[in-house]
Amino acid sequence: MTKLALILGGTSDISIALAKDLLVQGYSILLAGRNTEALNSIAADLEIRFDGSVRAIGFDATDYLNHRTFIEGLPSMPELTIAVFGYLGDQEKAQSDWQECERILDTNYKGAVSILNIVAKTYEDQKRGTIVGISSVAGERGRQSNYFYGSAKAGFTAYLSGLRNRLFKSGVNVLTVKPGFVDTKMTANMDLPGPLTATPEKVSKSIIKAIRKNKSTIYTLSIWRLIMYIIKTIPEFIFKRLKL
Amino acid sequence: MLKKISKIVSNWGNYPKVKSEIYTTSENMGLRDLLKNSDDQLIARGMGRCYGDSALSKNIVSTLAINKFVSFDKTEGVLTCEGGVTFDEVLKVVVPCGYFLPVSPGTKFVSVGGAIASDVHGKNHHIDGSFSSHVLSLKIVLANGNCVSCSREENSDLFLATCGGMGLTGIITEATFRLKKIESAYIRQKQIKARHLDELLDLFEKHKNATYSVAWVDCLATGNSFGRGILMLGEHARASMLTNKQKKNRLKVHSKPKLNIPFNFPSFVLNTWSIRLFNFFFYGKNLKKIMKGNVHYEGFFYPLDNIHNWNRMYGKPGFLQYQFVIPLAQKQVLREIMLLIAKNKKGSFLSVLKIFGQQKDLMSFPMEGYTLSLDFPNTPTIHKFLEELDQLVLKAGGRIYLTKDARMSAETFRASYPNSEEFKSIITKYNHSFKFQSEQSKRLSILN
Numbered sequence: 052m053t054k055l056a057l058i059l060g061g062t063s064d065i066s067i068a069l070a071k072d073l074l075v076q077g078y079s080i081l082l083a084g085r086n087t088e089a090l091n092s093i094a095a096d097l098e099i100r101f102d103g104s105v106r107a108i109g110f111d112a113t114d115y116l117n118h119r120t121f122i123e124g125l126p127s128m129p130e131l132t133i134a135v136f137g138y139l140g141d142q143e144k145a146q147s148d149w150q151e152c153e154r155i156l157d158t159n160y161k162g163a164v165s166i167l168n169i170v171a172k173t174y175e176d177q178k179r180g181t182i183v184g185i186s187s188v189a190g191e192r193g194r195q196s197n198y199f200y201g202s203a204k205a206g207f208t209a210y211l212s213g214l215r216n217r218l219f220k221s222g223v224n225v226l227t228v229k230p231g232f233v234d235t236k237m238t239a240n241m242d243l244p245g246p247l248t249a250t251p252e253k254v255s256k257s258i259i260k261a262i263r264k265n266k267s268t269i270y271t272l273s274i275w276r277l278i279m280y281i282i283k284t285i286p287e288f289i290f291k292r293l294k295l
Numbered sequence: 296m297l298k299k300i301s302k303i304v305s306n307w308g309n310y311p312k313v314k315s316e317i318y319t320t321s322e323n324m325g326l327r328d329l330l331k332n333s334d335d336q337l338i339a340r341g342m343g344r345c346y347g348d349s350a351l352s353k354n355i356v357s358t359l360a361i362n363k364f365v366s367f368d369k370t371e372g373v374l375t376c377e378g379g380v381t382f383d384e385v386l387k388v389v390v391p392c393g394y395f396l397p398v399s400p401g402t403k404f405v406s407v408g409g410a411i412a413s414d415v416h417g418k419n420h421h422i423d424g425s426f427s428s429h430v431l432s433l434k435i436v437l438a439n440g441n442c443v444s445c446s447r448e449e450n451s452d453l454f455l456a457t458c459g460g461m462g463l464t465g466i467i468t469e470a471t472f473r474l475k476k477i478e479s480a481y482i483r484q485k486q487i488k489a490r491h492l493d494e495l496l497d498l499f500e501k502h503k504n505a506t507y508s509v510a511w512v513d514c515l516a517t518g519n520s521f522g523r524g525i526l527m528l529g530e531h532a533r534a535s536m537l538t539n540k541q542k543k544n545r546l547k548v549h550s551k552p553k554l555n556i557p558f559n560f561p562s563f564v565l566n567t568w569s570i571r572l573f574n575f576f577f578y579g580k581n582l583k584k585i586m587k588g589n590v591h592y593e594g595f596f597y598p599l600d601n602i603h604n605w606n607r608m609y610g611k612p613g614f615l616q617y618q619f620v621i622p623l624a625q626k627q628v629l630r631e632i633m634l635l636i637a638k639n640k641k642g643s644f645l646s647v648l649k650i651f652g653q654q655k656d657l658m659s660f661p662m663e664g665y666t667l668s669l670d671f672p673n674t675p676t677i678h679k680f681l682e683e684l685d686q687l688v689l690k691a692g693g694r695i696y697l698t699k700d701a702r703m704s705a706e707t708f709r710a711s712y713p714n715s716e717e718f719k720s721i722i723t724k725y726n727h728s729f730k731f732q733s734e735q736s737k738r739l740s741i742l743n
Contacts, residue, residue: 089322092365093363095363095364095365096365099388100364100387100388102391236321
């Protein structure tokens, strides 16, 4: 029987890169996301290129009430679930616009927690499975340029670490991924520093490797571990004066 | 999501270079919005494998992210994909299923959209025609952002103007085309040496039923060896013709390029003497008059794809590729042109001769006759020399391949592409603002 992977956040560049790598490894893919029309064309493309099975499924991270139905409606329970979805949002707008602010918090934190709760329970019961959450280095310390996104991701990181702790005894691994800057649609209009920026393909490769090695937390580019260590150790009385 | 970068861009010949804004989007909607909201003139660009200024403009829309496969009917051998999918990607998908491109140029690093806009031809033109004759339908995004389907039955004028239309009708976002069934990824190849031009042309005539035929010509040879060359013939090998080793993986896909030219060579590297030396060895390497064997399609169709960035051998000034076609009855003009090249020592590394079959499309380059393509280093004197050749080509009733051109005059274009007025009137109907313009279309006043 072929292995099945569920990728939540289907039209993102990281999702597509992951789907490609998993197809090569012989997985069948369930690509879940809101834009089913775009998902269907991505699924068709991947099926033709990799001669594998890719199915597009509608999924809305903030439609919490339907998350259980979504999981129960899957053709069969995937042994690998990857939560890729996220919403960067507009920090400045969110400072005065609750709707924007709430959307950032809902998508990145509540949405992820809601769907992974259900997946976690199933994996715990069947005593196997792997959960991967794409969090962010932005969650390591709040900075004025993106602390809504950052704080939601901080919550998500803490959630994943707790989940990992709970599921360890059931033999279920939970992997937290902190990609750093990634050259994707989400960052298309940002001027990113080349050496600190990973491609979606690189992110995917690092995740595949970490899954195989049963890792807990990874930074896609190891330079980010150092950068975040420095950022975290700056004393608050200095940090609060910085323009970060 | 729309991405925009500013960059100095040139195509494969590295001449000319233009400072451009390049827009990239992976979504059809993004593309349509861009066209709706902008009045700038622009041109689509895929892999940039045209040689001159066909895909150059101050504003470029890169189609490389519009690159999804849409459907693949493995029973009928029909593929639908987006315009930015490359022949390289198509081969990776279709070869393992026993199919091949119906027509392929000498590189697989072209996009499907570019291949249609250039209406590319291959070594089988005399049998199978050009690429567009295998295209069943297209989707094109017009200047107003509307997406229109077209085929020989539906909006046929738009379809015919788009095949070979150099991107001036719009952006090809999707194409459906027929594939060729193959039993193996190997080509049964036969190489025949010809001591001079007459023998070479006789060989072409004798082997006109071969599926693939093309000749390499030594353009610097003079006297008795004038026009000597090697005729290369090929047929798709049937499974039963393969060696045991080949049989194990008879539908083997090509591999990645092995060599890379990492930087521009100094321009003196390619001179008459180094080209003469190359030609000497190229001709001399075939010890026997006739050589036969099975070769993988990669080696037969795409020998230069193995050297990544081979265009850098011509150095920073780049090079000009000159490909013309003249009718069969004008054999003496072919001779005249080749003599002129040999006499002026304007040697070309790879001079490729082929005989086209019939084709009478609106703007496509091929016509029944001799086609010769030559690479010349871009030196100050070459432009004047090529103008001389233009006159000979015009006199013979021939024409120059737009995809390779970077320099001909508007007069030469008008005199050699007889349907250019009709072409313009079709574009007027679909894009009356002439939003799609390249440096080439302006230079040649195609839409003026």
